[in-house]
Amino acid sequence: MSVHSSASVKRVTTHTLQEMKLRGEKISMLTAYDFSMAKIVDEAGMDIILVGDSASNVMAGHETTLPITLDQMIYHASAVVRAVKRSFVVVDIPFGSYQGNSTEALRSAIRIMKESGAHAVKVEGGSEIKESVIRILSAGVPVMGHLGLTPQSIYKFGTYTVRAKEESEAAKLLEDAKILEECGCFAIVLEKIPASLAKKVAEAVSIPVIGIGAGPHVDGQVLVMHDMLGITQEFKPRFLRQYADLQKTMLDAFQQYITDVKNRDFPTDRESY
Structure with a gap:
């Protein structure tokens, strides 16, 4: 039976997600980039659909997430939003559209919300983007944070290996998570960090923490659709479970x-x- 067989579909909101954390119900999150796929993901009953800048890799064939533009993200997000009846739609603000300039960050977030009809935006980083996060939130746009392995900073890291194994980096990540919560973020994604640290973060903040390669002790999980469906065969990290x-x-x-x-x-x- 389809999730949408009832006449009125109850939309997932930031409030829904917060309640799920409080009662210990795990949050399901998956990427989607086009109308047809998003329709199926939504009908399956997914809590959150992420229109990820991973579209740069799986849709456009780029090596990193850096080349995708704001216009392209809005194009993908618009297609997804048109398909969705229940899921909460979050859109990545792409590289270069929010770092270092809070005015540009606000402009980018507003464009995404106005032109795509999405429900929230996601940004990578902690204290260094605090000003941008506050500015976006001041306009009433919900913001999801992203810490740990932040693919937009791949050239700084130089590798896609596990982050925050060192004590100093782990301490900064925990501090950044608290900063993002204080700023008003409604949730945080943790990518490719030790499970013990992810557990510590999920317990330290009151907002939902969603993991990708961050172990089972967080409030939810996210994967890239093309990876978990086995459409992309060349990317098989340890954290990926291939469902098809x-x-x-x-x-x-x-x-x-x-x-x-x-x-x-x-x-x-x-x-x-």
Whole structure:
């Protein structure tokens, strides 16, 4: 039975997510970048859909998340929002659209909200982007934080390995999480950090903490759709559970179609007018 079989679908809100943390109910979050896929994810009953800047990788074929533009993020977000009836839609503000300039950060967030109809934005970083976070929140735009491995800073880190294993970096991450909560963020994503530290963060803040490669002791989990469906085969980190092998399913379907066309098996009289 579809989640949407009832006439009135109850939308997930920041308030819903906060209540889920309080009662210990885990939050499910997945990326989506287009109308057709988002419709299925929403119908499945996903709590949060993230229109991630990972679209730069899985949709556009870039090596990093850095090249994707604000216009492109708005394009993807608009398509997702049109499909969604229940899920809470969060959109990544792309690299270069909020760092170092709180006025530009606000402008970017407002454009995303106005032009896509999304419900919130997500930014990477802690104390260094505090001013931008406060500025965005001052306009009434909900903000989700992102700490740990922050892909927009990949050239600074130089590697995609686990973050915050050193005591000093772990202490800064915990402090940053508290800063983001104090600023007014409604949730925080923790990427690729030790499970023990993620547990500490989830217990230290009252807002939901969502993990990706951050162990089981956080308030929810997020994965990139193309990775968990097995559409992208070359990316298989330890934290990824592959729930399907759609690359093989699709390849088989495409090859069968080619064969049927070449052999004049498609279309048949029944498939013709």
